[in-house]
Amino acid sequence: MTDAPAQRRANVIGVGLIGGSIALALRDLGWHVSGLDRDEMVHALALELNAIDAVGLDPMAEITFVATPVGGVVESVQMALDETAGVVTDVGSVKAAIAEAIVDPRFVAGHPMAGSEQDGVAGARPGLFRNATWVMTPTATTDEATYTTVRQVVRLLGAEVVSMDPAMHDAAVARISHVPHLTAATMMVMAAGAGFDNDAVLRLAAGGFRDMTRIAAGHPAIWLDICEQNRDSIVSSLNDLIGALENARSIVDRSDRDELRALLTGAREARVNLPSGIPAGLQLCEVRVTMPDVPGSIAALTTLAPEINIYDFEIAHSAEGGRGVAIMVIALHDHSAFSTKLKSQGYTSSMRKLV
Secondary structure, eight states: OOOOOOOOEEEEESOSHHHHHHHHHHHHTTOEEEEEOSSHHHHHHHHHTTSOSEESOOTTOSEEEEOSOGGGHHHHHHHHHHHOSSEEEEOOSOOHHHHHHOOOTTEEEEEEOOOOSOOTGGGOOTTTTTTOEEEEEOOTTSOHHHHHHHHHHHHHTTOEEEEOOHHHHHHHHIIIIIHHHHHHHHHHHHHTSTTSOHHHHHHHOOHHHHHHHGGGGSOTHHHHHHHHHTHHHHHHHHHHHHHHHHHHHHHHHHTOHHHHHHHHHHHHHHHHTSOOSOOTTOOEEEEEEEEEOSTTHHHHHHTTOTTSOEEEEEEEEOTTSSEEEEEEEEEGGGHHHHHHHHHHTTOOEEEEEEO
């Protein structure tokens, strides 16, 4: 008779959205997870939500995830290295300063490219990292066994691991994450700014504007540390953005239709080719369905397509209220059957092929 394998154990420091999602995912896999947060009230909520098994640091945990705001990562990583025997990693969105400050073979910095507009452990979900990219930034002092352990656990969470140099990571996320967030925030302030009937302007802000500014709803506090620690890369990318906008302004001011078409066509091609998890070569179409803007409408609509993969889904709310448009991306070969079901239930829909 053989002994049952010992239960795997982990720590999470900072039991918010990301830390809570890591904890939930590990517990779903049968791990024992201990959690520590600077807010005592979070401990009670995390226990109530079954995100963690115990409060505190488990000294024998094989891995500790540090999920605090980036300004507190170095201190928390050092505490974990001092008080536990396992490997340690973090999830902050700025890596160079952390990798430079922590020189220990048991530590490797990381950054899951995943998130939500939800705040705190109450918004955590175990599937948050499924099919997400998780960047790891090992340095010359990172032990190979440390890297391997963290990589294997991250893969268990459903993420794909990409390794990058810390400084290269910071330059990349400044361009594709930090500057877009600042841009979205600026656009929201501009739309709600002086000189307009604010209520009227914001009521007109439907589909496209909502999509572009969605990330501005994120919690402001975390961005203070991010912008401070990644200042140089963010300023460089902002300068590039300002230059690109000045070029766009010049094109529009000159009424140069050829250059404007080239700009918009290039942007469209780049956007369409973003990684999406959609099978290569699959012909897609966009289906727009008019629907009442009331609770339960989305569930009622999606139950009409139980065997259809919906690759993208969004709601454009009407400025007049009371109705909206569901925008779904599906395989073109599924459209005929889906359209028939929609029509039979009284929905009005339209379709266009995506190139």
